[in-house]
Amino acid sequence: MADQNSPAGETGPPKGIPALKAHIIANKVDVALWGIRILTVLCTIGYVMPLFNNPVSAFYKALLANAATSALRLHQRIPPREISLSREFLARFFLEDSAHYLFYSLIFMNVAPNLLILTPIFLFALLHAASYSLTILDTLGQNSMWVARLLISLVEFQSRNILRAAALAEIVLFPVVALMALFGYCGLLTPFVYYYFVTWRYASRRNPYTRNTFRELRVLAERGAARPQLPRALASALRAAVQLVCRMAPPTEQVHQ
Template structure:
Protein backbone atom coordinates (compact mmCIF):
# COMPACT_ATOMS: atom_id res chain seq x y z
CA UNK A 1 0.00 0.00 0.00
CA UNK A 2 2.79 2.39 0.86
CA UNK A 3 4.71 1.70 -2.31
CA UNK A 4 1.57 1.94 -4.40
CA UNK A 5 0.66 5.18 -2.72
CA UNK A 6 4.09 6.84 -2.74
CA UNK A 7 4.82 5.90 -6.44
CA UNK A 8 7.69 4.13 -8.13
CA UNK A 9 11.22 4.62 -6.91
CA UNK A 10 14.11 5.97 -9.00
CA UNK A 11 15.35 2.51 -10.02
CA UNK A 12 11.92 1.48 -11.16
CA UNK A 13 11.52 4.66 -13.16
CA UNK A 14 14.89 4.16 -14.86
CA UNK A 15 14.04 0.55 -15.72
CA UNK A 16 10.68 1.51 -17.20
CA UNK A 17 12.31 4.34 -19.16
CA UNK A 18 14.89 2.00 -20.63
CA UNK A 19 12.18 -0.49 -21.61
CA UNK A 20 10.11 2.28 -23.30
CA UNK A 21 13.14 3.65 -25.10
CA UNK A 22 13.94 0.19 -26.40
CA UNK A 23 10.42 -0.20 -27.68
CA UNK A 24 10.55 3.22 -29.37
CA UNK A 25 13.89 2.42 -31.00
CA UNK A 26 12.59 -0.91 -32.26
CA UNK A 27 9.44 0.79 -33.61
CA UNK A 28 11.49 3.54 -35.32
CA UNK A 29 13.81 1.01 -36.87
CA UNK A 30 10.85 -0.92 -38.26
CA UNK A 31 9.36 2.33 -39.65
CA UNK A 32 12.68 3.26 -41.25
CA UNK A 33 12.97 -0.17 -42.79
CA UNK A 34 9.47 0.18 -44.30
CA UNK A 35 9.79 3.87 -45.25
CA UNK A 36 10.60 3.32 -48.96
CA UNK A 37 7.44 1.28 -49.38
CA UNK A 38 5.39 3.93 -47.58
CA UNK A 39 6.75 6.71 -49.81
CA UNK A 40 5.93 4.99 -53.11
CA UNK A 41 2.20 5.88 -53.12
CA UNK A 42 3.01 9.45 -52.11
CA UNK A 43 5.56 9.81 -54.90
CA UNK A 44 3.09 8.32 -57.36
CA UNK A 45 0.41 10.85 -56.41
CA UNK A 46 2.91 13.72 -56.69
CA UNK A 47 3.94 12.61 -60.17
CA UNK A 48 0.31 12.43 -61.26
CA UNK A 49 -0.32 15.94 -59.92
CA UNK A 50 2.70 17.34 -61.74
CA UNK A 51 1.60 15.65 -64.96
CA UNK A 52 -1.91 17.08 -64.70
CA UNK A 53 -0.53 20.57 -64.07
CA UNK A 54 1.83 20.29 -67.03
CA UNK A 55 -0.99 19.18 -69.32
CA UNK A 56 -3.21 22.00 -68.08
CA UNK A 57 -0.51 24.58 -68.69
CA UNK A 58 0.13 23.20 -72.18
CA UNK A 59 -3.59 23.26 -72.99
CA UNK A 60 -4.54 26.61 -71.51
CA UNK A 61 -1.53 28.73 -72.42
CA UNK A 62 0.01 29.18 -75.89
CA UNK A 63 3.56 28.08 -76.42
CA UNK A 64 6.32 30.09 -78.03
CA UNK A 65 5.89 28.35 -81.40
CA UNK A 66 2.16 29.06 -81.42
CA UNK A 67 2.75 32.73 -80.63
CA UNK A 68 5.32 32.97 -83.42
CA UNK A 69 2.91 31.36 -85.89
CA UNK A 70 0.13 33.79 -84.94
CA UNK A 71 2.52 36.72 -85.23
CA UNK A 72 3.69 35.64 -88.69
CA UNK A 73 0.11 35.22 -89.94
CA UNK A 74 -0.92 38.63 -88.58
CA UNK A 75 2.16 40.24 -90.12
CA UNK A 76 1.24 38.76 -93.50
CA UNK A 77 -2.36 39.97 -93.18
CA UNK A 78 -1.28 43.53 -92.36
CA UNK A 79 1.42 43.60 -95.04
CA UNK A 80 -1.06 42.78 -97.85
CA UNK A 81 -4.08 44.70 -96.62
CA UNK A 82 -5.82 44.70 -100.03
CA UNK A 83 -5.79 40.92 -100.21
CA UNK A 84 -6.87 40.81 -96.58
CA UNK A 85 -9.83 43.05 -97.41
CA UNK A 86 -10.75 40.78 -100.32
CA UNK A 87 -10.44 37.77 -98.02
CA UNK A 88 -12.78 39.25 -95.42
CA UNK A 89 -15.30 40.41 -98.04
CA UNK A 90 -15.42 36.92 -99.56
CA UNK A 91 -15.92 35.39 -96.13
CA UNK A 92 -18.83 37.82 -95.70
CA UNK A 93 -20.24 36.66 -99.05
CA UNK A 94 -20.05 33.02 -97.98
CA UNK A 95 -21.67 33.75 -94.62
CA UNK A 96 -24.49 35.80 -96.21
CA UNK A 97 -25.21 33.10 -98.79
CA UNK A 98 -25.40 30.43 -96.09
CA UNK A 99 -27.62 32.66 -93.94
CA UNK A 100 -29.96 33.23 -96.90
CA UNK A 101 -30.05 29.50 -97.60
CA UNK A 102 -30.79 28.37 -94.03
CA UNK A 103 -32.92 31.31 -92.84
CA UNK A 104 -36.24 29.72 -93.97
CA UNK A 105 -35.61 26.79 -91.62
CA UNK A 106 -35.78 29.06 -88.56
CA UNK A 107 -39.21 29.93 -87.21
CA UNK A 108 -38.36 33.52 -86.32
CA UNK A 109 -37.21 34.50 -89.82
CA UNK A 110 -39.52 36.65 -91.95
CA UNK A 111 -39.31 37.19 -95.74
CA UNK A 112 -37.85 40.66 -95.25
CA UNK A 113 -35.00 39.27 -93.17
CA UNK A 114 -34.29 36.57 -95.74
CA UNK A 115 -34.18 39.18 -98.51
CA UNK A 116 -31.70 41.24 -96.48
CA UNK A 117 -29.22 38.35 -96.45
CA UNK A 118 -29.69 37.94 -100.21
CA UNK A 119 -28.80 41.57 -100.86
CA UNK A 120 -25.91 41.48 -98.40
CA UNK A 121 -24.38 38.55 -100.26
CA UNK A 122 -24.61 40.35 -103.61
CA UNK A 123 -23.35 43.66 -102.21
CA UNK A 124 -20.39 41.91 -100.57
CA UNK A 125 -19.67 40.27 -103.93
CA UNK A 126 -19.93 43.66 -105.65
CA UNK A 127 -17.47 45.18 -103.16
CA UNK A 128 -15.07 42.29 -103.74
CA UNK A 129 -15.32 42.68 -107.52
CA UNK A 130 -14.79 46.45 -107.34
CA UNK A 131 -11.71 46.09 -105.15
CA UNK A 132 -10.32 43.34 -107.34
CA UNK A 133 -11.00 45.40 -110.48
CA UNK A 134 -9.14 48.36 -108.99
CA UNK A 135 -6.25 46.04 -108.17
CA UNK A 136 -6.16 44.62 -111.71
CA UNK A 137 -6.41 47.94 -113.57
CA UNK A 138 -3.71 49.81 -111.65
CA UNK A 139 -1.07 48.87 -114.22
CA UNK A 140 -3.13 50.17 -117.17
CA UNK A 141 -3.48 53.71 -115.82
CA UNK A 142 0.22 54.45 -116.21
CA UNK A 143 1.10 52.86 -119.55
CA UNK A 144 -2.17 52.48 -121.45
CA UNK A 145 -4.58 54.59 -123.47
CA UNK A 146 -8.26 55.02 -122.70
CA UNK A 147 -9.25 52.48 -125.34
CA UNK A 148 -6.83 49.90 -123.96
CA UNK A 149 -8.15 50.50 -120.46
CA UNK A 150 -11.74 50.07 -121.66
CA UNK A 151 -10.92 46.85 -123.51
CA UNK A 152 -9.09 45.52 -120.47
CA UNK A 153 -12.09 46.49 -118.34
CA UNK A 154 -14.48 44.48 -120.50
CA UNK A 155 -12.18 41.47 -120.43
CA UNK A 156 -11.90 41.33 -116.64
CA UNK A 157 -13.95 38.77 -114.74
CA UNK A 158 -14.22 41.14 -111.79
CA UNK A 159 -15.99 43.72 -114.00
CA UNK A 160 -18.41 41.05 -115.20
CA UNK A 161 -19.38 40.09 -111.68
CA UNK A 162 -19.52 43.69 -110.52
CA UNK A 163 -22.29 44.28 -113.09
CA UNK A 164 -23.84 40.92 -112.25
CA UNK A 165 -23.99 41.61 -108.50
CA UNK A 166 -25.34 45.14 -108.87
CA UNK A 167 -28.08 44.08 -111.32
CA UNK A 168 -29.37 41.17 -109.25
CA UNK A 169 -29.10 43.09 -105.97
CA UNK A 170 -31.92 45.42 -107.09
CA UNK A 171 -34.20 42.65 -108.37
CA UNK A 172 -36.47 40.25 -106.48
CA UNK A 173 -34.51 37.37 -104.93
CA UNK A 174 -33.39 34.67 -107.36
CA UNK A 175 -31.74 31.87 -105.42
CA UNK A 176 -29.75 30.38 -108.30
CA UNK A 177 -27.95 33.66 -108.96
CA UNK A 178 -26.10 33.28 -105.64
CA UNK A 179 -24.40 30.05 -106.71
CA UNK A 180 -21.65 31.65 -108.87
CA UNK A 181 -20.72 34.30 -106.29
CA UNK A 182 -20.75 31.70 -103.51
CA UNK A 183 -18.55 29.21 -105.38
CA UNK A 184 -16.11 31.90 -106.54
CA UNK A 185 -15.84 33.16 -102.95
CA UNK A 186 -15.16 29.62 -101.72
CA UNK A 187 -12.39 29.12 -104.30
CA UNK A 188 -10.66 32.42 -103.51
CA UNK A 189 -11.00 32.01 -99.73
CA UNK A 190 -9.49 28.54 -100.08
CA UNK A 191 -6.55 29.92 -102.06
CA UNK A 192 -5.77 32.64 -99.51
CA UNK A 193 -6.21 30.21 -96.61
CA UNK A 194 -3.57 27.99 -98.21
CA UNK A 195 -1.23 30.99 -98.33
CA UNK A 196 -1.79 31.62 -94.61
CA UNK A 197 -1.15 27.97 -93.81
CA UNK A 198 2.09 28.08 -95.78
CA UNK A 199 3.17 31.25 -93.97
CA UNK A 200 2.55 29.71 -90.55
CA UNK A 201 4.34 26.49 -91.51
CA UNK A 202 7.33 28.38 -92.93
CA UNK A 203 7.63 30.48 -89.75
CA UNK A 204 7.51 27.38 -87.58
CA UNK A 205 10.14 25.57 -89.63
CA UNK A 206 12.42 28.61 -89.62
CA UNK A 207 12.11 28.90 -85.85
CA UNK A 208 12.92 25.24 -85.24
CA UNK A 209 15.62 24.97 -87.90
CA UNK A 210 14.02 21.93 -89.55
CA UNK A 211 14.11 23.34 -93.07
CA UNK A 212 11.42 24.70 -95.42
CA UNK A 213 9.87 21.33 -96.27
CA UNK A 214 9.29 20.06 -92.75
CA UNK A 215 5.98 20.61 -90.98
CA UNK A 216 6.19 20.83 -87.19
CA UNK A 217 2.88 20.05 -85.47
CA UNK A 218 1.95 21.29 -82.02
CA UNK A 219 -0.41 19.43 -79.71
CA UNK A 220 -3.00 22.20 -79.65
CA UNK A 221 -2.82 23.61 -83.20
CA UNK A 222 -2.30 20.40 -85.15
CA UNK A 223 -5.98 19.41 -85.19
CA UNK A 224 -7.26 22.78 -86.43
CA UNK A 225 -4.47 23.16 -88.95
CA UNK A 226 -4.91 19.63 -90.28
CA UNK A 227 -8.65 20.17 -90.56
CA UNK A 228 -8.15 23.36 -92.56
CA UNK A 229 -5.48 21.74 -94.71
CA UNK A 230 -7.76 18.78 -95.49
CA UNK A 231 -10.64 21.06 -96.52
CA UNK A 232 -8.34 23.26 -98.63
CA UNK A 233 -6.81 20.23 -100.36
CA UNK A 234 -10.21 18.77 -101.23
CA UNK A 235 -11.50 22.04 -102.66
CA UNK A 236 -8.32 22.63 -104.67
CA UNK A 237 -8.54 19.10 -106.06
CA UNK A 238 -12.06 19.84 -107.36
CA UNK A 239 -11.56 23.40 -108.61
CA UNK A 240 -12.07 22.49 -112.28
CA UNK A 241 -15.46 20.80 -111.71
CA UNK A 242 -16.48 23.79 -109.58
CA UNK A 243 -15.55 26.24 -112.36
CA UNK A 244 -17.45 24.10 -114.86
CA UNK A 245 -20.50 24.12 -112.58
CA UNK A 246 -20.28 27.92 -112.39
CA UNK A 247 -20.19 28.20 -116.19
CA UNK A 248 -23.21 25.91 -116.59
CA UNK A 249 -25.09 27.90 -113.95
CA UNK A 250 -24.36 31.14 -115.84
CA UNK A 251 -25.84 29.65 -119.01
CA UNK A 252 -28.89 28.09 -117.34
CA UNK A 253 -29.59 31.37 -115.56
CA UNK A 254 -30.42 32.89 -118.95
CA UNK A 255 -33.33 30.44 -119.24
CA UNK A 256 -34.47 31.40 -115.73
CA UNK A 257 -34.35 35.08 -116.70
CA UNK A 258 -36.54 34.42 -119.76
CA UNK A 259 -39.17 32.60 -117.71
CA UNK A 260 -39.11 35.31 -115.04
CA UNK A 261 -39.55 38.02 -117.69
CA UNK A 262 -42.72 36.26 -118.84
CA UNK A 263 -44.08 36.16 -115.29
CA UNK A 264 -44.35 39.89 -114.63
CA UNK A 265 -43.72 43.34 -116.11
CA UNK A 266 -41.26 44.35 -113.38
CA UNK A 267 -38.42 42.24 -114.74
CA UNK A 268 -39.39 42.05 -118.40
CA UNK A 269 -36.05 43.60 -119.38
CA UNK A 270 -34.01 41.12 -117.36
CA UNK A 271 -33.02 38.87 -120.32
CA UNK A 272 -31.81 41.90 -122.28
CA UNK A 273 -29.74 43.02 -119.28
CA UNK A 274 -28.35 39.57 -118.57
CA UNK A 275 -27.41 38.74 -122.16
CA UNK A 276 -24.46 41.23 -122.34
CA UNK A 277 -23.08 39.66 -119.17
CA UNK A 278 -23.32 36.20 -120.71
CA UNK A 279 -21.64 37.47 -123.87
CA UNK A 280 -18.77 38.95 -121.84
CA UNK A 281 -18.39 35.65 -120.00
CA UNK A 282 -18.17 33.86 -123.33
CA UNK A 283 -15.40 36.21 -124.51
CA UNK A 284 -13.47 36.13 -121.21
CA UNK A 285 -9.71 35.71 -121.62
CA UNK A 286 -8.88 34.34 -118.20
CA UNK A 287 -11.85 32.00 -117.85
CA UNK A 288 -12.39 29.65 -120.81
CA UNK A 289 -14.92 27.50 -118.96
CA UNK A 290 -17.91 29.41 -120.37
CA UNK A 291 -16.79 28.72 -123.94
CA UNK A 292 -16.17 25.08 -123.07
CA UNK A 293 -19.63 24.82 -121.49
CA UNK A 294 -21.25 26.41 -124.57
CA UNK A 295 -19.39 23.98 -126.82
CA UNK A 296 -20.41 20.97 -124.74
CA UNK A 297 -24.05 22.06 -124.70
CA UNK A 298 -24.00 22.65 -128.45
CA UNK A 299 -22.49 19.21 -129.06
CA UNK A 300 -25.05 17.53 -126.81
CA UNK A 301 -28.00 19.33 -128.39
CA UNK A 302 -26.74 18.60 -131.90
CA UNK A 303 -26.42 14.89 -131.15
CA UNK A 304 -29.92 14.96 -129.64
CA UNK A 305 -31.34 16.68 -132.73
CA UNK A 306 -29.70 14.09 -135.01
CA UNK A 307 -31.07 11.16 -133.04
CA UNK A 308 -33.44 8.98 -135.13
CA UNK A 309 -36.15 9.09 -132.45
CA UNK A 310 -36.09 12.89 -132.13
CA UNK A 311 -39.23 14.43 -133.70
CA UNK A 312 -38.79 16.71 -136.68
CA UNK A 313 -40.19 19.84 -135.04
CA UNK A 314 -37.91 19.34 -131.99
CA UNK A 315 -34.89 18.91 -134.27
CA UNK A 316 -35.75 22.13 -136.13
CA UNK A 317 -36.24 24.01 -132.86
CA UNK A 318 -32.86 22.85 -131.56
CA UNK A 319 -31.12 23.83 -134.80
CA UNK A 320 -32.82 27.23 -134.75
CA UNK A 321 -31.82 27.82 -131.13
CA UNK A 322 -28.21 26.93 -131.88
CA UNK A 323 -28.22 29.26 -134.88
CA UNK A 324 -29.62 32.17 -132.85
CA UNK A 325 -27.05 31.69 -130.10
CA UNK A 326 -24.22 31.51 -132.64
CA UNK A 327 -25.37 34.70 -134.36
CA UNK A 328 -25.79 36.59 -131.09
CA UNK A 329 -22.43 35.49 -129.77
CA UNK A 330 -19.18 37.11 -130.76
CA UNK A 331 -17.94 33.90 -132.37
CA UNK A 332 -19.95 30.68 -132.54
CA UNK A 333 -18.19 27.42 -132.05
Protein backbone atom coordinates in the same frame (compact mmCIF):
# COMPACT_ATOMS: atom_id res chain seq x y z
CA MET B 1 21.84 26.28 -97.62
CA ALA B 2 20.78 27.09 -94.04
CA ASP B 3 22.47 29.97 -92.23
CA GLN B 4 25.13 28.59 -89.89
CA ASN B 5 24.45 31.40 -87.36
CA SER B 6 20.75 30.53 -87.03
CA PRO B 7 19.59 28.56 -83.96
CA ALA B 8 19.42 24.80 -84.19
CA GLY B 9 16.15 23.49 -85.54
CA GLU B 10 15.16 26.77 -87.23
CA THR B 11 14.31 25.96 -90.84
CA GLY B 12 12.32 28.98 -92.05
CA PRO B 13 10.57 32.20 -91.14
CA PRO B 14 8.73 32.38 -87.79
CA LYS B 15 5.18 31.05 -87.61
CA GLY B 16 2.19 31.72 -85.41
CA ILE B 17 0.10 34.75 -84.47
CA PRO B 18 2.98 37.29 -84.83
CA ALA B 19 3.65 35.99 -88.35
CA LEU B 20 -0.07 36.21 -89.15
CA LYS B 21 -0.22 39.82 -87.97
CA ALA B 22 2.81 40.67 -90.12
CA HIS B 23 1.22 38.93 -93.11
CA ILE B 24 -2.03 40.90 -92.68
CA ILE B 25 -0.15 44.21 -92.48
CA ALA B 26 1.87 43.37 -95.61
CA ASN B 27 -1.10 42.04 -97.61
CA LYS B 28 -4.08 44.14 -96.53
CA VAL B 29 -5.99 43.96 -99.84
CA ASP B 30 -5.52 40.20 -100.29
CA VAL B 31 -6.64 39.54 -96.72
CA ALA B 32 -9.63 41.86 -97.21
CA LEU B 33 -10.56 39.91 -100.37
CA TRP B 34 -10.30 36.66 -98.43
CA GLY B 35 -12.58 37.98 -95.67
CA ILE B 36 -15.19 39.35 -98.09
CA ARG B 37 -15.24 36.08 -100.04
CA ILE B 38 -15.89 34.17 -96.83
CA LEU B 39 -18.70 36.64 -96.14
CA THR B 40 -20.14 35.88 -99.60
CA VAL B 41 -20.11 32.16 -98.81
CA LEU B 42 -21.73 32.70 -95.40
CA CYS B 43 -24.43 34.99 -96.81
CA THR B 44 -25.28 32.43 -99.50
CA ILE B 45 -25.55 29.73 -96.85
CA GLY B 46 -27.68 32.15 -94.82
CA TYR B 47 -30.00 32.54 -97.80
CA VAL B 48 -30.37 28.78 -98.25
CA MET B 49 -30.62 28.02 -94.51
CA PRO B 50 -31.99 31.17 -92.84
CA LEU B 51 -31.34 30.18 -89.23
CA PHE B 52 -30.09 33.52 -87.90
CA ASN B 53 -30.90 35.99 -90.68
CA ASN B 54 -33.58 37.17 -93.08
CA PRO B 55 -33.00 35.19 -96.32
CA VAL B 56 -33.84 38.19 -98.51
CA SER B 57 -31.32 40.31 -96.60
CA ALA B 58 -28.71 37.54 -96.92
CA PHE B 59 -29.31 37.41 -100.70
CA TYR B 60 -28.57 41.10 -101.22
CA LYS B 61 -25.65 41.04 -98.77
CA ALA B 62 -24.07 38.27 -100.86
CA LEU B 63 -24.44 40.43 -103.99
CA LEU B 64 -22.95 43.43 -102.18
CA ALA B 65 -20.04 41.32 -100.94
CA ASN B 66 -19.42 40.11 -104.49
CA ALA B 67 -19.48 43.72 -105.73
CA ALA B 68 -16.91 44.68 -103.06
CA THR B 69 -14.69 41.75 -104.04
CA SER B 70 -14.89 42.70 -107.72
CA ALA B 71 -14.12 46.36 -106.99
CA LEU B 72 -11.03 45.43 -104.94
CA ARG B 73 -9.82 43.07 -107.66
CA LEU B 74 -10.25 45.83 -110.23
CA HIS B 75 -8.24 48.11 -107.95
CA GLN B 76 -5.45 45.54 -108.05
CA ARG B 77 -5.68 44.93 -111.80
CA ILE B 78 -6.11 48.56 -112.90
CA PRO B 79 -4.22 51.16 -110.82
CA PRO B 80 -6.13 54.42 -110.17
CA ARG B 81 -3.59 56.43 -112.20
CA GLU B 82 -4.64 54.52 -115.33
CA ILE B 83 -8.37 55.24 -114.97
CA SER B 84 -9.83 57.44 -117.71
CA LEU B 85 -12.90 57.76 -119.92
CA SER B 86 -11.05 56.84 -123.09
CA ARG B 87 -12.31 54.12 -125.41
CA GLU B 88 -9.09 52.15 -124.84
CA PHE B 89 -9.60 52.18 -121.07
CA LEU B 90 -13.23 51.07 -121.34
CA ALA B 91 -12.23 48.25 -123.68
CA ARG B 92 -9.60 47.10 -121.19
CA PHE B 93 -12.04 47.52 -118.29
CA PHE B 94 -14.60 45.15 -119.78
CA LEU B 95 -11.93 42.54 -120.53
CA GLU B 96 -11.45 42.09 -116.78
CA ASP B 97 -13.42 39.26 -115.18
CA SER B 98 -13.80 41.41 -112.06
CA ALA B 99 -15.62 44.05 -114.11
CA HIS B 100 -17.98 41.37 -115.38
CA TYR B 101 -18.95 40.33 -111.86
CA LEU B 102 -19.20 43.89 -110.57
CA PHE B 103 -21.70 44.39 -113.39
CA TYR B 104 -23.35 41.09 -112.40
CA SER B 105 -24.07 42.33 -108.88
CA LEU B 106 -25.52 45.58 -110.20
CA ILE B 107 -27.82 43.69 -112.59
CA PHE B 108 -29.45 41.66 -109.81
CA MET B 109 -29.69 44.24 -107.01
CA ASN B 110 -33.34 44.94 -107.92
CA VAL B 111 -34.67 41.48 -108.78
CA ALA B 112 -36.54 38.88 -106.76
CA PRO B 113 -34.09 36.61 -104.86
CA ASN B 114 -33.19 33.38 -106.63
CA LEU B 115 -30.63 30.77 -105.59
CA LEU B 116 -29.35 30.36 -109.16
CA ILE B 117 -28.27 34.03 -109.14
CA LEU B 118 -26.03 33.40 -106.14
CA THR B 119 -24.60 30.13 -107.48
CA PRO B 120 -21.72 31.53 -109.62
CA ILE B 121 -20.57 34.09 -107.04
CA PHE B 122 -20.80 31.47 -104.26
CA LEU B 123 -18.68 28.99 -106.21
CA PHE B 124 -16.03 31.58 -107.15
CA ALA B 125 -15.91 32.90 -103.57
CA LEU B 126 -15.61 29.35 -102.19
CA LEU B 127 -12.77 28.43 -104.54
CA HIS B 128 -10.72 31.61 -104.05
CA ALA B 129 -11.32 31.75 -100.29
CA ALA B 130 -10.18 28.14 -99.95
CA SER B 131 -7.01 28.84 -101.92
CA TYR B 132 -6.03 31.83 -99.79
CA SER B 133 -6.98 30.02 -96.58
CA LEU B 134 -4.01 27.71 -97.22
CA THR B 135 -1.74 30.75 -97.26
CA ILE B 136 -3.21 31.85 -93.92
CA LEU B 137 -2.77 28.39 -92.41
CA ASP B 138 0.82 28.15 -93.71
CA THR B 139 1.54 31.44 -91.94
CA LEU B 140 0.26 29.96 -88.69
CA GLY B 141 2.28 26.78 -89.15
CA GLN B 142 2.54 23.72 -91.34
CA ASN B 143 0.61 21.47 -88.93
CA SER B 144 -2.12 23.93 -87.95
CA MET B 145 -5.80 22.96 -88.37
CA TRP B 146 -5.35 19.76 -90.37
CA VAL B 147 -9.13 19.28 -90.63
CA ALA B 148 -9.46 22.68 -92.34
CA ARG B 149 -6.57 21.77 -94.63
CA LEU B 150 -8.33 18.54 -95.60
CA LEU B 151 -11.55 20.39 -96.48
CA ILE B 152 -9.63 22.99 -98.46
CA SER B 153 -7.80 20.24 -100.36
CA LEU B 154 -11.16 18.70 -101.29
CA VAL B 155 -12.36 22.05 -102.67
CA GLU B 156 -9.17 22.57 -104.67
CA PHE B 157 -9.30 19.00 -105.98
CA GLN B 158 -12.72 19.82 -107.42
CA SER B 159 -11.67 23.23 -108.78
CA ARG B 160 -12.24 22.28 -112.42
CA ASN B 161 -15.74 20.98 -111.69
CA ILE B 162 -16.50 24.07 -109.59
CA LEU B 163 -15.51 26.39 -112.45
CA ARG B 164 -17.59 24.35 -114.91
CA ALA B 165 -20.59 24.49 -112.57
CA ALA B 166 -20.22 28.27 -112.26
CA ALA B 167 -20.09 28.61 -116.05
CA LEU B 168 -23.17 26.39 -116.46
CA ALA B 169 -25.04 28.52 -113.91
CA GLU B 170 -24.15 31.69 -115.86
CA ILE B 171 -25.59 30.15 -119.04
CA VAL B 172 -28.72 28.57 -117.55
CA LEU B 173 -29.51 31.84 -115.78
CA PHE B 174 -30.09 33.57 -119.13
CA PRO B 175 -33.40 31.83 -119.99
CA VAL B 176 -34.36 31.93 -116.29
CA VAL B 177 -33.96 35.72 -116.26
CA ALA B 178 -36.08 35.95 -119.42
CA LEU B 179 -38.85 33.99 -117.67
CA MET B 180 -38.47 36.15 -114.55
CA ALA B 181 -38.97 39.25 -116.69
CA LEU B 182 -42.11 37.78 -118.28
CA PHE B 183 -43.63 37.01 -114.88
CA GLY B 184 -42.65 40.33 -113.29
CA TYR B 185 -39.83 39.18 -111.02
CA CYS B 186 -37.37 41.58 -112.63
CA GLY B 187 -37.38 44.46 -115.10
CA LEU B 188 -38.06 43.85 -118.78
CA LEU B 189 -34.60 45.19 -119.66
CA THR B 190 -32.80 42.78 -117.31
CA PRO B 191 -32.48 39.92 -119.87
CA PHE B 192 -31.01 42.31 -122.45
CA VAL B 193 -28.51 43.67 -119.93
CA TYR B 194 -27.66 40.14 -118.77
CA TYR B 195 -27.00 39.17 -122.39
CA TYR B 196 -24.02 41.55 -122.41
CA PHE B 197 -22.68 39.90 -119.26
CA VAL B 198 -22.88 36.48 -120.91
CA THR B 199 -21.07 37.74 -124.03
CA TRP B 200 -18.28 39.16 -121.86
CA ARG B 201 -17.96 35.84 -120.05
CA TYR B 202 -17.89 34.01 -123.40
CA ALA B 203 -15.07 36.28 -124.59
CA SER B 204 -13.11 36.12 -121.31
CA ARG B 205 -9.36 35.71 -121.81
CA ARG B 206 -8.64 34.52 -118.25
CA ASN B 207 -11.53 32.06 -117.82
CA PRO B 208 -12.44 29.87 -120.81
CA TYR B 209 -14.99 27.77 -118.92
CA THR B 210 -18.08 29.66 -120.09
CA ARG B 211 -16.96 29.36 -123.72
CA ASN B 212 -16.11 25.68 -123.30
CA THR B 213 -19.42 24.97 -121.59
CA PHE B 214 -21.30 26.60 -124.46
CA ARG B 215 -19.44 24.28 -126.85
CA GLU B 216 -20.22 21.22 -124.74
CA LEU B 217 -23.90 22.15 -124.61
CA ARG B 218 -23.93 22.67 -128.39
CA VAL B 219 -22.43 19.22 -128.99
CA LEU B 220 -24.93 17.68 -126.57
CA ALA B 221 -27.88 19.43 -128.26
CA GLU B 222 -26.73 18.44 -131.76
CA ARG B 223 -26.27 14.82 -130.72
CA GLY B 224 -29.71 14.83 -129.14
CA ALA B 225 -31.27 16.33 -132.27
CA ALA B 226 -29.63 13.63 -134.41
CA ARG B 227 -31.19 10.77 -132.45
CA PRO B 228 -33.78 8.99 -134.64
CA GLN B 229 -36.16 8.29 -131.75
CA LEU B 230 -36.48 12.02 -130.94
CA PRO B 231 -39.69 13.60 -132.30
CA ARG B 232 -39.05 15.66 -135.43
CA ALA B 233 -40.57 18.82 -133.94
CA LEU B 234 -38.31 18.63 -130.88
CA ALA B 235 -35.23 17.94 -133.02
CA SER B 236 -36.03 20.96 -135.19
CA ALA B 237 -36.49 23.08 -132.06
CA LEU B 238 -33.09 21.99 -130.73
CA ARG B 239 -31.37 22.84 -134.01
CA ALA B 240 -33.11 26.21 -134.15
CA ALA B 241 -32.04 26.95 -130.57
CA VAL B 242 -28.43 26.06 -131.38
CA GLN B 243 -28.46 28.32 -134.46
CA LEU B 244 -29.96 31.18 -132.44
CA VAL B 245 -27.32 30.91 -129.71
CA CYS B 246 -24.54 30.74 -132.33
CA ARG B 247 -25.84 33.94 -133.95
CA MET B 248 -25.88 35.66 -130.54
CA ALA B 249 -22.28 34.70 -129.74
CA PRO B 250 -19.57 37.39 -129.97
CA PRO B 251 -17.50 37.49 -133.19
CA THR B 252 -14.52 35.15 -133.22
CA GLU B 253 -12.04 38.02 -133.50
CA GLN B 254 -13.49 39.59 -130.35
CA VAL B 255 -12.99 36.38 -128.41
CA HIS B 256 -9.37 35.87 -129.45
CA GLN B 257 -8.14 39.45 -129.55
